[in-house]
Amino acid sequence: MIDLASRAVGGGVVAASDETFAEKENLVAAADPTHAAHTFGHKGQLYDGWETRRRRGDLDGEDWAVVRLGLPGVVHRVVVDTAFFDGNHPVSAEVDTCWFEGRPTPEQVVAAPWEPLCGTDLKGNTAHPVDADVPRAATHVRLRIRPDGGVARLRVLGEVLPDVRRWRGIGVDLASLAAGGRVLDASNRHYSPPENLLLPGTAAHMGEGWETRRRRDGGFDWVDVALGAAGHVHQAVVDTTYFVGNAPGTVRLVGIGAEEVELLPETPVQPDTEHWFGAADGLDTGLVVDRVRVEVRPDGGFARLRLLGRPTPAAVAAAGVRRFDGLPAAVAEEVLLGCCAAPGWAAAVAAGRPYGSLDALVAAATEHVLALDDAELAAALAGHARIGAPRDPVGSREQAGLGDVDRTALAEGNRAYEERFGHVYLVRAAGRSGPEMLALLRERLRNDAATEGGVVRAQLAEITVLRLEALWTP
Numbered sequence: 001m002i003d004l005a006s007r008a009v010g011g012g013v014v015a016a017s018d019e020t021f022a023e024k025e026n027l028v029a030a031a032d033p034t035h036a037a038h039t040f041g042h043k044g045q046l047y048d049g050w051e052t053r054r055r056r057g058d059l060d061g062e063d064w065a066v067v068r069l070g071l072p073g074v075v076h077r078v079v080v081d082t083a084f085f086d087g088n089h090p091v092s093a094e095v096d097t098c099w100f101e102g103r104p105t106p107e108q109v110v111a112a113p114w115e116p117l118c119g120t121d122l123k124g125n126t127a128h129p130v131d132a133d134v135p136r137a138a139t140h141v142r143l144r145i146r147p148d149g150g151v152a153r154l155r156v157l158g159e160v161l162p163d164v165r166r167w168r169g170i171g172v173d174l175a176s177l178a179a180g181g182r183v184l185d186a187s188n189r190h191y192s193p194p195e196n197l198l199l200p201g202t203a204a205h206m207g208e209g210w211e212t213r214r215r216r217d218g219g220f221d222w223v224d225v226a227l228g229a230a231g232h233v234h235q236a237v238v239d240t241t242y243f244v245g246n247a248p249g250t251v252r253l254v255g256i257g258a259e260e261v262e263l264l265p266e267t268p269v270q271p272d273t274e275h276w277f278g279a280a281d282g283l284d285t286g287l288v289v290d291r292v293r294v295e296v297r298p299d300g301g302f303a304r305l306r307l308l309g310r311p312t313p314a315a316v317a318a319a320g321v322r323r324f325d326g327l328p329a330a331v332a333e334e335v336l337l338g339c340c341a342a343p344g345w346a347a348a349v350a351a352g353r354p355y356g357s358l359d360a361l362v363a364a365a366t367e368h369v370l371a372l373d374d375a376e377l378a379a380a381l382a383g384h385a386r387i388g389a390p391r392d393p394v395g396s397r398e399q400a401g402l403g404d405v406d407r408t409a410l411a412e413g414n415r416a417y418e419e420r421f422g423h424v425y426l427v428r429a430a431g432r433s434g435p436e437m438l439a440l441l442r443e444r445l446r447n448d449a450a451t452e453g454g455v456v457r458a459q460l461a462e463i464t465v466l467r468l469e470a471l472w473t474p
């Protein structure tokens with residue numbers, strides 16, 4: 001699993017109740033904690049961790065620190081490490097989670113509704129791995145310690161839930177941790193771990209890459225990487241920066257699965273160089289891959305691997321629904337209300353998770369729209385503007401086909417429809433021209449109320465499905 005909170009992937013500590021003796025930011029430092037005895041500052045012994053002041057008269061109280069995860073995801077385990085804190089360590093710790101969409105302020109996060117994840121008693125100078133009672137999706141975690149003391153590191157281990165909305169219109173590093181990529185296995189980890197290959201940014205030194213021991217058997221070393229989403233690789237980057245006398249001689253990329261398919265033929269590489277390989281270098285850009293083996297001959301190491309390309313629509317939808325399935329219920333309902341403004345419908349669809357696929361989600365959403373009662377239907381319709389008068393960017397995109405429709409006739413038709421049925425004229429506008437929508441309006445004015453109610457629900461279902469699908473369109 002990946003440390004979702006590590007500073008190496010962008011994690012940070014946004015707030016703490018106290019940090020009198022040692023800074024809260026140390027909690028998420030990527031390096032293992034260190035200690036130099038008898039090194040004192042003006043507040044006492046210097047510690048590589050987070051340490052709060054001693055509580056007086058409040059031994060039932062607690063201190064806390066709030067961590068923003070660099071990679072939001074499902075948290076399965078935490079490690080509360082009290083390395084070098086012995087005699088000044090807390091008695092116990094608890095970890096809570098919350099999920100925020102967007103960019104909340106520290107004040108908003110501190111005041112969030114938190115859900116308990118796990119807890120443990122603590123010993124001094126010990127790493128405490130604690131499995132979650134129930135794995136939870138989180139963008140932030142809160143470490144609570146009782147009553148006070150020091151913790152060197154907090155590791156938050158889990159699986160990434162990439163936000164596929166960020167992929168729209170751009171290429172993606174399919175192998176990156178941020179996209180959900182992960183190392184499956186490697187031939188050797190003697191000097192440094194292969195997980196470093198997928199870290200964001202550039203390596204600061206050789207130790208931040210992957211390096212194997214020297215081979216004496218004539219074979220080769222390899223690392224298997226699962227991509228965050230299956231797709232076409234248009235550029236492969238193998239960066240040997242800082243690897244001078246220990247860079248490999250050649251590199252080869254293979255798509256692995258039921259059978260192996262060569263993605264990039266064995267190609268020489270240079271020391272201390274960022275290599276970009278495209279179609280002209282033999283990279284098979286037409287191949288769809290979801291797992292890739294990197295072979296280095298005969299041994300050695302390199303700093304970073306980037307597999308830049310475009311995920312398939314099916315892979316994006318699968319990643320999007322996996323994230324949606326993991327969201328807290330309240331957040332999932334907010335996402336759904338952006339597609340259909342009926343609160344009861346959103347609650348029912350959110351309660352049906354996990355769906356596992358976009359088809360299953362669409363089927364459930366459609367079923368619940370068609371079954372809306374009159375009150376829920378009225379709430380849904382209140383979220384839609386008149387045809388010809390969109391009030392937000394979503395509506396403007398959906399009504400882009402209006403073109404040179406007779407606006408006077410459309411306005412008159414809207415008024416007549418609202419007088420007859422008591423709500424806005426709702427029609428799936430996406431993919432329809434203005435004259436077509438006007439003709440449908442005139443046709444539907446001849447319906448009785450019961451018939452039109454069925455038509456409205458069917459149109460609402462079509463609109464809702466299109467909006468759901470657009471959430472995860474690459």
